[in-house]
Amino acid sequence: MSLFNVFDIAGSGMQAQTVRLNTTASNLANVDSVATTPDQAYKAKHPVFASVLNAEMTGGVKVRDIYQSDAEHLMRYEPNNPQANEDGYVFQSNVNSIEEMVNMISASRSYQNNVEIMNTSKELLTKTLSLGK
Amino acid sequence: MAISFDNAFGVQAKALELRGKRTELIASNLANADTPNYKARDIDFKAALSQAENVQKFSTASVDKTNVKHLSLGQNQEMAQGVNGKINRTEAVYETLYRNPISPSLDGNTVETHVEQAQFAENALQYQATLNFLSYRITGLMSAIKGE
Numbered sequence: 407m408s409l410f411n412v413f414d415i416a417g418s419g420m421q422a423q424t425v426r427l428n429t430t431a432s433n434l435a436n437v438d439s440v441a442t443t444p445d446q447a448y449k450a451k452h453p454v455f456a457s458v459l460n461a462e463m464t465g466g467v468k469v470r471d472i473y474q475s476d477a478e479h480l481m482r483y484e485p486n487n488p489q490a491n492e493d494g495y496v497f498q499s500n501v502n503s504i505e506e507m508v509n510m511i512s513a514s515r516s517y518q519n520n521v522e523i524m525n526t527s528k529e530l531l532t533k534t535l536s537l538g539k
Numbered sequence: 540m541a542i543s544f545d546n547a548f549g550v551q552a553k554a555l556e557l558r559g560k561r562t563e564l565i566a567s568n569l570a571n572a573d574t575p576n577y578k579a580r581d582i583d584f585k586a587a588l589s590q591a592e593n594v595q596k597f598s599t600a601s602v603d604k605t606n607v608k609h610l611s612l613g614q615n616q617e618m619a620q621g622v623n624g625k626i627n628r629t630e631a632v633y634e635t636l637y638r639n640p641i642s643p644s645l646d647g648n649t650v651e652t653h654v655e656q657a658q659f660a661e662n663a664l665q666y667q668a669t670l671n672f673l674s675y676r677i678t679g680l681m682s683a684i685k686g687e
């Protein structure tokens with residue numbers, strides 16, 4: 407029964423969007439983290455999605471990888487900061503908070519989409535099961 | 540008169556199965572709305588249903604013939620008779636087509652969420668319509684059986 411597969415598909419979508427929402431939360435929480443060197447500084451993390459298709463060319467989605475952004479780290483002059491290097495600079499995270507906000511909205515909308523699909527499929531299945539009653 | 544579920548429910552049973560399949564396809568489109576290079580798919584419902592109808596027509600339920608002198612059940616059976624006297628029951632196959640996006644995105648993804656949502660809603664309604672047709676058919680059969 408293909409309607410049962412919809413639960414797996416929508417479930418995988420919700421799982422993937424949750425990972426995306428998690429990385430966004432982590433990025434936004436660390437937006438003001440500073441470090442002594444660019445290597446130590448917090449790097450924005452983003453998931454890479456890939457589809458998992460079966461023989462019938464339907465299927466869900468999975469998170470294939472989480473990559474770290476290689477955007478440049480901004481330096482800030484804070485000589486009193488214990489994290490500052492010998493020149494008095496700290497390296498900020500390379501999180502783009504506007505991008506993260508957009509990601510957050512997109513992820514939550516996609517999540518809601520999958521929830522709606524699950525609800526509708528459940529309704530259809532329930533009606534199918536009560537057929538002839 | 541032989542009672543056959545295929546005859547009783549006609550095309551509606553096939554339609555329900557196809558609608559279920561289409562639900563699955565659109566659900567996987569929506570789950571992959573953010574996957575790079577994913578191409579949205581759909582089926583041509585009309586073509587798939589007429590194909591399923593043809594398969595149904597030529598594969599009616601029947602008995603095996605172990606001797607050439609055995610009588611066959613009907614004309615349809617003769618047409619579907621295989622070499623060894625058994626029925627060639629062909630599975631209904633349908634083509635999954637790629638959707639033409641109105642404005643494809645840069646990452647190669649052709650899922651347009653609003654289009655898929657509309658198609659999903661439409662498909663869900665038609666699924667329920669098919670369910671209603673089946674339900675009426677069952678009610679009719681029930682009153683015929685009870686004779687009330």
